[in-house]
Amino acid sequence: MSNHHKQTFITKYVFSTDHKMISKQFLITGIFMGVIGVMMSMLFRLQIAWPEDSFGIFKAFLGHHQDGGVMSPDIYLALVTIHGTIMVFFVLTAGLSGTFSNLLIPLQIGARDMASGLINMISYWLFFISSVIMISSLFLEAGPASAGWTIYPPLSALPQAIPGSGMGMTLWLISMAIFIASSLLGALNYIVTVLNLRTVGMKMTRLPLTIWAFFITAIIGVVSFPVLLSAALLLIFDRSFGTSFYLSDIFIQGEVLHYQGGSPVLFEHLFWFLGHPEVYIVILPAMGIVSEVMACNSRKPIFGYRAMIGSIIAIAFLSTIVWGHHMFVSGMNPFLGSVFTFTTLLIAIPSAVKAFNWITTLWKGNLQMNPAMLFSIGFVSTFITGGLTGIVLGDSALDINVHDTYFVIAHFHLVMGVSAIYGMFAGIYHWFPKMYGRMMNKTLGYWHFWITVVAAYGVFFPMHFLGLAGLPRRYYSNTAFPLFDDLSDINKVITMFAILGGAAQLIFLANFFISIYKGKKAPQNPWHANTLEWTTPVEHIHGNWSGEIPAVHRWSYDYSKPGLPEDYVTQDTPLFEGEEES
Amino acid sequence: MTALLYVLLAIVICIAIWQIIIIFNLRGTIATEKDNNTQGILFALFGVFFYGLMIFSFAKYSVVLLPESASVEGENYDILYAITMILILVVQAITQFLLFYFSFKYRGIKGRKALFYADSSKLEAIWTIIPAVVLSGLVLYGLSVWQEVMDSSDAKNPLIVEVYAKQFQWEARYAGADNELGRANVRNIKGINTMGVDMTDKNAQDDIPTRELHLPKGRKIIFKFRSQDVLHSAYMPHFRAQMNCVPGMVTQFSFTPKITTKEMRLNKKTIAKVDGINKIRKEKGEDSYEFDYLLLCNKICGASHYNMQMKIVVEEPAKFNVWLQKQKTMSQIIN
Numbered sequence: 001m002s003n004h005h006k007q008t009f010i011t012k013y014v015f016s017t018d019h020k021m022i023s024k025q026f027l028i029t030g031i032f033m034g035v036i037g038v039m040m041s042m043l044f045r046l047q048i049a050w051p052e053d054s055f056g057i058f059k060a061f062l063g064h065h066q067d068g069g070v071m072s073p074d075i076y077l078a079l080v081t082i083h084g085t086i087m088v089f090f091v092l093t094a095g096l097s098g099t100f101s102n103l104l105i106p107l108q109i110g111a112r113d114m115a116s117g118l119i120n121m122i123s124y125w126l127f128f129i130s131s132v133i134m135i136s137s138l139f140l141e142a143g144p145a146s147a148g149w150t151i152y153p154p155l156s157a158l159p160q161a162i163p164g165s166g167m168g169m170t171l172w173l174i175s176m177a178i179f180i181a182s183s184l185l186g187a188l189n190y191i192v193t194v195l196n197l198r199t200v201g202m203k204m205t206r207l208p209l210t211i212w213a214f215f216i217t218a219i220i221g222v223v224s225f226p227v228l229l230s231a232a233l234l235l236i237f238d239r240s241f242g243t244s245f246y247l248s249d250i251f252i253q254g255e256v257l258h259y260q261g262g263s264p265v266l267f268e269h270l271f272w273f274l275g276h277p278e279v280y281i282v283i284l285p286a287m288g289i290v291s292e293v294m295a296c297n298s299r300k301p302i303f304g305y306r307a308m309i310g311s312i313i314a315i316a317f318l319s320t321i322v323w324g325h326h327m328f329v330s331g332m333n334p335f336l337g338s339v340f341t342f343t344t345l346l347i348a349i350p351s352a353v354k355a356f357n358w359i360t361t362l363w364k365g366n367l368q369m370n371p372a373m374l375f376s377i378g379f380v381s382t383f384i385t386g387g388l389t390g391i392v393l394g395d396s397a398l399d400i401n402v403h404d405t406y407f408v409i410a411h412f413h414l415v416m417g418v419s420a421i422y423g424m425f426a427g428i429y430h431w432f433p434k435m436y437g438r439m440m441n442k443t444l445g446y447w448h449f450w451i452t453v454v455a456a457y458g459v460f461f462p463m464h465f466l467g468l469a470g471l472p473r474r475y476y477s478n479t480a481f482p483l484f485d486d487l488s489d490i491n492k493v494i495t496m497f498a499i500l501g502g503a504a505q506l507i508f509l510a511n512f513f514i515s516i517y518k519g520k521k522a523p524q525n526p527w528h529a530n531t532l533e534w535t536t537p538v539e540h541i542h543g544n545w546s547g548e549i550p551a552v553h554r555w556s557y558d559y560s561k562p563g564l565p566e567d568y569v570t571q572d573t574p575l576f577e578g579e580e581e582s
Numbered sequence: 583m584t585a586l587l588y589v590l591l592a593i594v595i596c597i598a599i600w601q602i603i604i605i606f607n608l609r610g611t612i613a614t615e616k617d618n619n620t621q622g623i624l625f626a627l628f629g630v631f632f633y634g635l636m637i638f639s640f641a642k643y644s645v646v647l648l649p650e651s652a653s654v655e656g657e658n659y660d661i662l663y664a665i666t667m668i669l670i671l672v673v674q675a676i677t678q679f680l681l682f683y684f685s686f687k688y689r690g691i692k693g694r695k696a697l698f699y700a701d702s703s704k705l706e707a708i709w710t711i712i713p714a715v716v717l718s719g720l721v722l723y724g725l726s727v728w729q730e731v732m733d734s735s736d737a738k739n740p741l742i743v744e745v746y747a748k749q750f751q752w753e754a755r756y757a758g759a760d761n762e763l764g765r766a767n768v769r770n771i772k773g774i775n776t777m778g779v780d781m782t783d784k785n786a787q788d789d790i791p792t793r794e795l796h797l798p799k800g801r802k803i804i805f806k807f808r809s810q811d812v813l814h815s816a817y818m819p820h821f822r823a824q825m826n827c828v829p830g831m832v833t834q835f836s837f838t839p840k841i842t843t844k845e846m847r848l849n850k851k852t853i854a855k856v857d858g859i860n861k862i863r864k865e866k867g868e869d870s871y872e873f874d875y876l877l878l879c880n881k882i883c884g885a886s887h888y889n890m891q892m893k894i895v896v897e898e899p900a901k902f903n904v905w906l907q908k909q910k911t912m913s914q915i916i917n
Contacts, residue, residue: 073888154811155812155813161811161884249767250830251768251778252749256768260830263828300696304700304706305700329825330826330828331807331831338725341724345721348713348717352709352713353709355677356705356706359684360699362688363697364696365688366695367618369613369617369618369621369622377685380681381632381681388670388674391666392666392667392670395720395724395728397659397662398662400659400731401659401823403880404824405880440611441605442611444605444606446617446621447605450628453628457635469647470820472878472879474882474888476888480889482863482868483876485863486646489862514606518606519611557700560697567695582700
């Protein structure tokens with residue numbers, strides 16, 4: 001292999017085509033965006049808890065969008081919009097899937113790199129450009145996009161309706177269009193690599209669940225992201241070229257607009273055709289990571305490997321036919337509501353199978369409580385808590401009264417926000433040695449986990465009650481309704497937990513960045529794992545293995561197999577004499 | 583005061599950094615048997631904390647929740663909701679217990695070998711079939727409730743009311759003596775005709791525009807929703823009712839009010855909630871609050887989205903008729 005061709009600083013660290021470097025680039029950019037997204041949530045949580053107070057921190061961060069330390073309603077909506085956009089797309093799609101798909105697909109299937117290193121590099125740099133555009137929109141005079149992360153028209157189409165729908169929305173749409181291009185290039189690369197570049201003996205049925213998850217995620221992405229792109233394009237037409245795809249019969253600020261014949265409901269359909277699968281694009285990679293980390297640290301095979309694969313595929317398939325459950329009260333035909341209720345509640349079945357299989361994986365294990373393992377257990381806990389309330393929201397009749405309330409916020413933050421972030425942390429703690437050749441500090445990891453897990457439940461558990469009390473989301477202040485006066489105490493508690501949780505992430509950041517430079521040198525296989533990435537040298541080399549790519553003789557979950565000398569055996573180890581393949 | 587807070591914050595951050603550096607120098611990286619033990623015990627404690635949090639939240643926050651449904655259709659909603667909630671809580675209690683208990687019980691010990699247990703078709707069949715059966719029941723019941731709420735075709739002598747949304751205000755229009763709403767379009771909006779009612783339509787003449795929603799008890803109300811600018815959502819939480827208002831189309835929802843505003847003010851749960859609210863308002867030196875039904879906007883619609891509301895008054899039919907008689911019709915207002 002071409003291990004020795006000369007690399008300059010630029011080709012090694014900037015325009016690198018090596019999947020390991022690109023994975024780190026995704027991670028660092030994702031962490032940077034995550035810090036911004038979380039800080040935004042701190043600002044609007046302060047506003048919700050103390051709507052009438054002024055804060056020095058608002059003066060420092062919000063410029064002319066505040067008056068004497070009091071936040072303006074427009075910037076409040078902008079903050080929730082950009083918080084949602086950044087967390088869902090830039091952190092949990094690119095940051096999570098981009099990082100670990102890139103790092104693990106070649107290493108765990110036994111390939112020297114992605115199928116196309118060039119496309120992989122372009123994918124990252126498109127993501128980088130879209131991040132820059134999204135961030136730059138924060139500095140616009142009129143503020144960034146503020147129609148909610150779902151950007152429903154006509155609000156997102158008419159600058160007369162909200163200032164953020166001017167240049168801010170234009171930049172949002174451009175940024176997302178580039179993001180989608182990045183995402184598609186990445187996904188195509190992952191699919192081709194998994195299908196074509198597996199090493200000798202690496203049958204699909206021997207793949208680690210991480211790879212299965214990344215592979216299926218990429219397929220969902222390829223199926224659904226183009227639909228969001230088309231939705232965005234039509235919205236651009238409506239905004240800039242006077243078409244009426246989504247707009248009709250509008251009277252605003254004293255004048256009738258020319259639009260006629262379009263429907264906002266069309267946009268909702270197109271948006272959620274991506275928007276719902278997007279939830280699974282976010283959560284499936286986290287599930288894959290958790291399955292892998294949990295099996296390794298339980299020193300047990302993952303329980304029900306084939307059922308796990310089956311449920312990933314089932315979830316992926318169902319995810320494309322449930323989008324309407326976001327639209328039960330949108331005015332669409334009630335019959336459609338019935339259909340979408342049926343398909344939505346079907347998803348609960350493969351999800352339940354996964355949850356029970358994880359719990360059974362712990363049963364009679366020998367749990368190694370590394371930070372990655374703690375986050376995996378935390379993942380299962382929040383996934384169950386958040387997933388169960390999905391039974392309320394997925395049922396059209398019950399959704400009517402909690403739709404768009406804080407109940408929804410509690411539900412999706414637990415099931416896809418917090419859970420996916422836990423999956424991401426589990427991945428970072430587990431594969432940090434592979435990425436940087438050094439170890440992270442475990443004690444800081446423990447502190448990070450325990451504060452985060454208490455704070456996250458402290459934030460999102462009480463939110464269910466706000467929603468059940470009828471409190472709508474995206475309210476700049478609840479003071480306009482005496483009916484909600486008794487909710488202000490709950491909101492204060494939530495904000496305090498949010499600040500605690502946000503502060504806990506500083507521990508992680510310190511641990512992460514110090515460990516890159518000062519961490520203890522990593523051994524080759526620190527967690528005694530079976531998968532192929534731990535057979536590569538600690539120092540990164542182009543092409544991953546210095547000699548031949550190892551051949552694979554077994555699945556990746558032979559932990560504590562009876563009759564074997566160790567409680568783990570790497571996938572490239574041939575079967576022992578008299579051993580049967582599991 | 584704020585300055586003191588910032589100083590305290592600075593001190594805390596300094597201590598945190600100092601501690602982080604100390605911890606870092608310990609350079610521990612892989613969990614030892616001692617770590618497994620500590621963390622396993624912490625999971626058990628966290629399990630206790632988590633159950634505590636759930637029980638505490640239910641005990642403390644139940645008072646803020648909505649009172650019983652004020653509409654006939656909402657009764658089934660409440661039953662379905664109660665069944666679903668019990669089911670959820672049972673599953674939650676069992677699975678979280680197993681998760682934290684296993685994390686505690688099987689914390690790693692040196693020399694112990696984990697059980698090689700990769701598969702069991704029987705177990706997996708159990709936890710595929712049980713959720714499937716339970717969910718089928720829920721789906722069937724849910725769909726029957728949905729059907730009943732959304733289908734108003736067999737309503738006898740329903741009252742037709744249009745609810746009209748705009749940034750950041752609600753208006754209403756009663757269909758009048760003929761119980762048929764006149765045509766309307768934003769292109770007819772002019773001066774006092776704020777809802778764009780088409781005055782050439784004979785059905786429009788007796789329509790009655792209002793700024794407050796009065797509803798008679800015991801009669802089915804069919805709401806027709808319109809919006810003139812962006813998406814809004816008409817949310818009437820006490821009636822378990824919600825529907826988006828979509829520019830360019832008319833959406834519909836219906837329910838039958840069964841508890842008048844007066845009666846609801848005497849409801850035990852309402853009294854408890856209102857007492858709680860008034861205690862807080864008194865501390866802040868604000869006027870005391872009296873319960874009213876509300877229609878609020880529940881779809882992000884712009885800067886004043888948080889303050890887009892309309893009062894709903896449910897009253898006995900006779901009283902309602904008196905009120906309606908007093909309102910002016912479109913033809914009286916315009917001509």
